[in-house]
Amino acid sequence: MDQDVLMGIYVFLLAIFLGVELIGRVPSTLHTPLMSGTNAIHGIVLLGAMIILGQADAWWLRVIGFLAVILGAANVFGGFVVTDRMLEMFRARRPAAGAGQKQ
Amino acid sequence: MIENWRDAIVDLSYLAAAILFIFGLKFLSVPARARRGNQLAALGMTVAIVATFISRELEVTKEEAGRVVSEYSLTNLLLIIIGIVIGGALSTVAARRVQMTAMPQMVAAFNGMGGATAALVSVGEFMHKVGIGRGEIASIALGTMIGSISFTGSIIAFLKLEERISGRPITFPNQKLYNAILFIGIIALGVVVVALQEGTSARIALWILFAAALALGALVVLPIGGADMPVVIAILNSLTGLAAALTGLVLSNQALVIAGALVGASGSFLTLLMARAMNRSVTNVLFGAFGAAPAAAGAGATGEAKPIRETTVDDAAVTLAYAQRVVIVPGYGLAVAQAQHAVRELADVLKERGVDVRYAIHPVAGRMPGHMNVLLAEANVPYEDLYEMDRINDDFVNTDVALVVGANDVVNPAARNDPSSPIYGMPILNVDQAKNIIVLKRSMRSGFAGIENELFHDPKTVMLFGDAREKLTELVAATKAA
Numbered sequence: 001m002d003q004d005v006l007m008g009i010y011v012f013l014l015a016i017f018l019g020v021e022l023i024g025r026v027p028s029t030l031h032t033p034l035m036s037g038t039n040a041i042h043g044i045v046l047l048g049a050m051i052i053l054g055q056a057d058a059w060w061l062r063v064i065g066f067l068a069v070i071l072g073a074a075n076v077f078g079g080f081v082v083t084d085r086m087l088e089m090f091r092a093r094r095p096a097a098g099a100g101q102k103q
Numbered sequence: 104m105i106e107n108w109r110d111a112i113v114d115l116s117y118l119a120a121a122i123l124f125i126f127g128l129k130f131l132s133v134p135a136r137a138r139r140g141n142q143l144a145a146l147g148m149t150v151a152i153v154a155t156f157i158s159r160e161l162e163v164t165k166e167e168a169g170r171v172v173s174e175y176s177l178t179n180l181l182l183i184i185i186g187i188v189i190g191g192a193l194s195t196v197a198a199r200r201v202q203m204t205a206m207p208q209m210v211a212a213f214n215g216m217g218g219a220t221a222a223l224v225s226v227g228e229f230m231h232k233v234g235i236g237r238g239e240i241a242s243i244a245l246g247t248m249i250g251s252i253s254f255t256g257s258i259i260a261f262l263k264l265e266e267r268i269s270g271r272p273i274t275f276p277n278q279k280l281y282n283a284i285l286f287i288g289i290i291a292l293g294v295v296v297v298a299l300q301e302g303t304s305a306r307i308a309l310w311i312l313f314a315a316a317l318a319l320g321a322l323v324v325l326p327i328g329g330a331d332m333p334v335v336i337a338i339l340n341s342l343t344g345l346a347a348a349l350t351g352l353v354l355s356n357q358a359l360v361i362a363g364a365l366v367g368a369s370g371s372f373l374t375l376l377m378a379r380a381m382n383r384s385v386t387n388v389l390f391g392a393f394g395a396a397p398a399a400a401g402a403g404a405t406g407e408a409k410p411i412r413e414t415t416v417d418d419a420a421v422t423l424a425y426a427q428r429v430v431i432v433p434g435y436g437l438a439v440a441q442a443q444h445a446v447r448e449l450a451d452v453l454k455e456r457g458v459d460v461r462y463a464i465h466p467v468a469g470r471m472p473g474h475m476n477v478l479l480a481e482a483n484v485p486y487e488d489l490y491e492m493d494r495i496n497d498d499f500v501n502t503d504v505a506l507v508v509g510a511n512d513v514v515n516p517a518a519r520n521d522p523s524s525p526i527y528g529m530p531i532l533n534v535d536q537a538k539n540i541i542v543l544k545r546s547m548r549s550g551f552a553g554i555e556n557e558l559f560h561d562p563k564t565v566m567l568f569g570d571a572r573e574k575l576t577e578l579v580a581a582t583k584a585a
Contacts, residue, residue, distance in 0.1 A: 002236040002237070002238040002239070004352075004355040005236065005238035005239055005242065005352050005353075005355075006238070007355075008351060008352040008355065008357070008360045009352065011357055011360050011361060011364075012348055012351075012352070012360050012361075012363075012364045013364075015348075015360065015361045015364030015365050015368070016364050016367065016368040017368070018125065018365065018368070019128070019364060019365040019366070019367065019368025019369040019372070020368045020369065020371075020372045022125065022128045022129050022132065022365070022369060023128060023129075023131070023132045023369045023372060023373065024132075024372075025132065026131075026132035026373075026376070027132075027134065028376070028380055028466045028472045028473065028491070029134065029472075029473045029476050029491075030131070030132060030133075030134060030137060030473060031373060031376065031377055031380075031471070031472035031473050032206070032207070032210075032333075032471040032472055032473040032474060032477070033131065033137055033141075033473065033477075034131050034132060034137075034369075034373060035210060035336070035337055035340055035370070035373055035471075036206075036210050037127070037128070037131045037137075037140065037141050037144060038128070038131075038340060038344065038365075038366045038369055038370055038373070039210055039213055039214050039217070039340050039343075039366075040141075040144065040145070040148070040213070041124055041127070041128075041144055041148070041344075041362050041365065041366050042214075042217050042340070042343045042344040042347045042362065042363060042366040043148065043213075043217055043220075044148065044151060044347055044358060044359055044362040044363065045217055045220045045221045045224060045343075045346070045347040045350055045359065045363070046152065046187075046220065047151060047152065047155045047356060047358060047359055048220070048221070048224035048228075048347070048350040048351070048354055048356070048359055049186075049220050049223065049224055050152075050155050050156075050161065050183050051155070051160045051161065051224075051354055051356070052223075052224050052227040052228060052231070053179055053182055053183050053186070054160065054161030054162065054163070054175075054176070054179050054180065054183060055160070055161070055162070055163055055164070055179075055231065056163075056176075056179055056227075056231070057163055057165070057176075057231075061227060061230065061231055062178075062179070062182060064223050064226065064227040064230075065179075065182070065223075065227060066182050066185075066186050067223060068219075068220045068223035068224055068227065069182070069183055069186030069187060069190065070186045070187075070189050070190035071190060071216040071217070071219050071220045071223070072190065072216070072217065072220035073186060073187040073188075073189070073190030073191045073194070074190035074191070074193060074194035074213065074216045075190075075194070075213050075214075075216045075217035075220060076148055076152075076191070077190065077191040077192075077194045077195045077198070078194030078195065078197060078198040078209070078212075078213045078216075079194075079198075079210075079213045079217075080141060080144070080145040080148070081194070081195050081198035081199060082198040082201070082206065082209050082210065082213070083141045084138065084141055084142070085198065085199070085203075086206065086477050087137050087138040087141055088138065089476075089477050089480035089481055
């Protein structure tokens with residue numbers, strides 16, 4: 001069992017380095033959308049909630065799991081929709097910005 | 104054999120999801136590709152959720168006649184689907200309807216929900232599993248602690264941004280001492296849980312740890328001033344990622360570990376970037392109690408005696424209409440009044456008269472970095488009219504009129520001149536160097552940081568009091584007539 005944890009820690013540490021590398025040069029305009037986007041990605045914890053609820057064999061575990069699934073799903077869906085709404089604004093003005101730079 | 108295929112498909116799907124998250128993050132940090140990045144990440148999430156439905160992890164394991172049998176529980180599957188539909192539908196509606204101004208608190212709310220999920224998953228796993236190793240129990244204790252702190256911390260951040268509770272730091276005597284004791288207590292409980300491993304006492308200890316961590320999350324964020332909330336949300340966001348990764352360690356689920364760690368790392372890095380933009384150190388944000396009550400009250404008392412010049416809409420309109428160069432400085436007040444369309448109208452009228460109009464955007468104007476860009480883009484303000492602080496700061500000397508709409512702390516010269524000011528050292532827009540300054544503001548109330556602003560008493564400054572949208576609309580009419 002603990003072998004799995006070690007494997008997980010291995011993957012975890014590599015992903016930590018990757019995470020910093022990936023967003024190294026983000027402009028300040030994108031700070032808020034990026035934060036919102038990563039906020040949606042940690043909604044992945046929904047998978048854990050699904051597993052808890054799927055394996056539940058007692059009523060109180062079902063309550064914990066059900067609550068967790070609702071909250072996790074809210075994090076995922078709401079997170080991606082809000083981020084998309086922020087970024088929609090960026091797309092709308094892009095052609096104008098491009099034209100301005102060429103002149 | 105068939106079962107092996109199933110595992111392989113699930114594992115490969117998780118790998119695909121992880122790769123989609125990685126590209127999603129990569130694209131999210133480039134303006135031209137950011138939207139596609141978000142869509143890629145959403146696709147990755149869909150892949151991961153579908154894979155989990157296929158996986159054996161959702162099956163209930165039980166012993167029947169000496170044999171171990173695994174099978175789906177239809178009730179549980181149905182509950183999962185209902186839960187996803189309820190949570191997904193409610194949050195999608197909320198996310199669609201929320202005003203652009205309220206985005207920061209929306210992010211805080213969703214983050215809190217993620218934190219709560221991580222804590223519940225950790226607790227549920229401990230109560231459910233038997234015979235788990237110490238490494239897993241340590242992850243459970245940490246996941247419960249971090250998830251809970253993130254949950255209640257986010258709720259307080261949400262309430263502060265909504266102004267349901269005061270944005271001012273809320274402090275009481277020996278607060279830091281109590282928090283430290285609580286924190287040490289939580290760690291001790293975690294050690295107890297790991298040592299006991301299982302049984303009723305271990306379960307009780309984990310429940311107490313859960314409750315104590317919930318309290319700590321609220322207590323840590325309460326004394327932090329509203330102006331620092333963006334940094335706080337970034338920290339809590341990173342913590343939720345970490346908590347998600349910890350649940351992944353317990354469940355041996357690599358998708359959770361990778362996605363959680365990516366968010367934990369990028370979130371911490373983003374926290375540092377934001378703190379740097381505000382010239383605040385992260386330790387200072389967390390433990391500094393920004394703009395502590397006595398200092399703010401003292402400054403307010405001396406400030407009231409100082410003279411200000413109030414102006415009328417017509418006078419301000421004439422000043423603007425006959426200027427050559429105007430710089431508009433938007434702040435949170437503009438966002439609150441939903442005045443982004445009105446301000447663009449005014450800029451259009453001025454441009455028709457041949458006035459050069461630009462917007463100066465402070466990196467942390469509004470409640471979050473990039474907040475103003477999003478709002479002004481919504482009102483179709485041309486991208487090339489928006490100038491970041493470094494590009495426009497030297498131009499204020501040549502500016503005839505600086506029109507400050509609902510901005511306060513980001514134009515406060517005290518950040519440059521007064522070493523005793525709590526915001527001393529924060530980069531500000533050099534509005535005070537413009538030839539004339541018009542400040543449009545609701546009242547003389549101090550800004551989010553709770554600090555007196557010298558700019559309002561500058562002899563070059565005139566104040567125009569009122570709701571930003573109303574006054575701007577009146578200014579548009581008056582400028583047309585001027």
